[in-house]
Amino acid sequence: MKVISFGVLLFALWALLSGYFSPLLLSLGAISVALTLYLANRMNVIDHESYPLHLYSKFPLFFAYIMREIVIANIDVVKEILKIGSKGISPQVIKLPLPQQTDLGRAIYANSITLTPGTVTVELDKNFVTVHALTKEGADELLSGEMSVMIPDQLADK
Amino acid sequence: MYIAVTIAILVTMGLALARALMGPTVYDRIAAVNMFGTKTVLLIAVFALFSGRTDLLDIALVYALINFIGVIAVLRLVEHGDFHSNPESRAKQDKQGSE
Amino acid sequence: MIDVLSWVLLGVGGLLGVIGGIGIHRFPDFYTRLHAAGTTDTLCAILILLGLGFQAGLSLDAFKLFLIFVFLFFTSPTASHALANAAMHGGLKPQLGRENGSGKA
Structure with missing residues (x-):
């Protein structure tokens, strides 16, 4: 099929x-x-990870959400770049829990964090993700866990 | 207008190139080269529509893929010192390192 | 109408690219520069490709532009993550702000 x-x-x-x-x-x-x-x-590479058909219903909503986040984050970073005097920036390194059940969900979460400018995934393991954030606000927003709820993450039905 | 966009992209490429030449770390250079490659893809796409030769879009597509693979390959090389294709040479290198 | 919209998109995209280019010279260390490079990789590329898509109209060219967008959408965060990960493993310490609350364990 x-x-x-x-x-x-x-x-x-x-x-x-x-x-x-x-x-x-x-x-x-x-x-x-x-x-x-x-x-x-x-x-044996056509499986639920390389070809995730079971996520199709969640994808459009997620796509719209991630586009909105990219635009907002871009405006923040551009403001940060154009600020006169570089004293304003205070980069952060934070550790976030990974509530996703599947490997695919974890990978999508880490990629979404990196895709929004201002935050970059530095390290990824089974339960935690280490993130470098450009501003304190960006780090706080990630810590609130708003993005992690939106990640399409469900087990493939066999 | 196409000209203005082309100039903007070229300026960005120039700035990226300056960062690639200035360094200071090797990772700065790789990030700058990655950015340069992305801008090249956009430049080819703009030029394709500007000149009406839209088959150039295929080249932009291929360039996007090669740029990504190239960056990953260079990172591998910087991180490990070789591509780990040959287990024997790797073992030899480890031995040399420990001596 | 569509022409005007597409020119606006292209113009803003080009401007974002230049700002990102300035950013990689103004920011103090590697990790912060990566964020500036990320700006030009995401929104700048999206806007320019969207503007070109409006110019191309509904055709095979628009589909190819969309494919370029998809590739960039998937590969650019992977490349950024690989760079940051390699730099961290290579022992490059990020320069932190004063109010680094939780910190790295």
Whole structure:
């Protein structure tokens, strides 16, 4: 089931990237998609982590949220850059707990922290994430745990 | 307007390049080169639409991927001293280090 | 109308890029500079690609611009994290502010 939908996705990618719809090129695409699927299946890499279909319902909301966060954080960092005299900045290193259950959820959380400017994930292990924050406000906002609630994190149903 | 955006991107690339040349640490240089690469992708994309040769977008796409892989590879090299492709040479190096 | 919107997006994107470029020269140490570089990697790239997307209209070019955006969206935080992690393991100490409450254990 997953393999078939992945194949359809790959074929759509091929067609859209090439932009030509002659029978020869489409059949070449079909052959390369089939080869890719065969190899990926043999390597056992099409699983719930590399191809997380079970998160699709949560993704649009998360995407809108992360875009909003990126814009807000960017404005903060730009203000910080343009401030006259560099005495204002006070970088912080904080340790945050990771409440996510799955590895994928943890990875998404760490990536979201890094994606919003002003905070960078420095270290990641099973239960804690170490974050370098540009300002005290940024660190406090992360400590409030607002972002970690929004992370799509649910176990794949087999 | 395309010209203004191109100039802005070029100025940013110049600033990144200056940071890459000035250092002070090797990580500063890698971060600057990463930024330079991202700006190159944007520059190619702007130029593709500016000149109407939109097949250049494929090149921008490939450049985005190569830039990422290149940065990771250079980081590996800086962090470990080699790419860990050959376990024997690694063992040898460890031995030399302990002597 | 769409033209004006796309020019505004492109202009703001370019301006953000230059500000980020200034930022990597004004900030005092490596970790803070990484934040400035992150600004130009995220919003600047998003705005410029969005502006170009409005210019391209609904076509294959817009799809390719979207793919570039997706790649940047996934690879730029990974590269930033790898850099920060490597620097921390390489023994580069971050310069901290006065009021560093919880601190690193």
